[in-house]
Amino acid sequence: MKIVNPQKISYFNGDLSTNLIVEAAIKVNQKLASAQLDTAKEVPLDIYDIIDLRMLSGLIGEMFIAELSSISQGKLLKNPDIDGYPDLCDISNIKDKDFKNYPFNYFKAYPHGGIEIKNTFGVKKPKTDLKPRESRLGKIQKKLVWKAHHQYTNNLLALHSDYISNIPQIIGIYYANNLTVSDWTITQKPKEGSTMTSFCQTETSGFMKIKQGLICFKEGIGYEHFI
């Protein structure tokens, strides 16, 4: 990973060294590479032939959350509420670390700051032939799009992933702490009976802000040309 911003990122109530973010990405990439290994003695099963891109994208985001939480050594807690915001809660200034003592919806909108994590594989250009597990870098639109559940999403660590030698890897990381509601499309709400979750996605203005906050990218795969 080539580090572009060797400083810190800041959010309400705290900051975090970008070195930790890069370290977390490297560890996630190592785990993604090892997860492909054949596990069944008699039958070769490759997870990346089974799991679809949407599931994989979410999984990489979750792995990164777990890794960064672990590396931060008690500073960032993975939000215990599955629907909570943000994904990583800064607990440096919290005295009572026994989170069972907190009210049921305390972490729904955690009040002491933290970081939200989203991942994207990029949006395929129209009429582009893209085979499964093929590198997407030259075949996706220049404007990356991240999806979120809420338009108030900010302090966003935005991951960009792609396949390298058929293995999914994090290839770029950005950060923006100046996103506003208008940087997101209007949230689409699920209809009655639908199993879809609500979501919105970055507008061009949001993408431009995020793009300014490049932290690091994978060298040797043509990312310089992409950005």
Add this chain to the structure above:
Amino acid sequence: MNTLFNSKYIITSHPKSIFCNISLENLQKSIEITNQYLINLPSFFSTTDSFYEILNQRNLSGFLGEIFKKVICELDKHFVLNPHPDGRPDILYLQDPFVLKHFNEKCFDQITKLPLRSFLAPFQFDGIEVKASIGSLRGLAKDFPIGKSRINDISSINYWAHHRHACKLLGIYYDFCENNSGMPQIKALFFCELVEDDWNKVSLGKAENKKTSNTSLNKEGISKLKKSMILCSNEQKYINFFKKNNFLM
């Protein structure tokens, strides 16, 4: 690597069950390999407690079916996965040299080598559709998080499809297994031959949402399912459910 809880499977041979081209030995082996893989998979990603939550219940049945299909095709080379993403049935039976020749020569574009929908959706010769179900809950889904066994709280087992079509169905029933840290595990297999009339009328959903069309087995279809269990876990709670609901005699 985690150890698989050694669940045994009862071979049930209902007098009205139809013959499945996959040997019972291979089906048992496929269950064993799939179950072990389902247990090990979260640890490869170091997300042990949340892997299946990330995947979520909406995707889990399809994911489990995908693994099982791959295992079957690896164990018995007469079966291959339907290479078209919209292809049906899911796995194709190519034991007959004529069918194999048809598959190799007709089902792919000669220049691009890409699979051809016109020959694979549907494939005109024999094959098997594979579907997985965790059963229909009596209570609210929110009370049954990923990892919590549902066998005592399901009203029935049913299978879902996008279209009403005749097929040979290999139905997987799975549950979150308390003996394996709540990991999803296959607990029974069904095999039956369905006709179009065994499916309910297709629900198209609403134009403004993204839910795809779907249908499930109707009374006749469920009735066939009840006569078609071929393997079942020997754990008492599953035997009790299957006996109570007339899946087991």
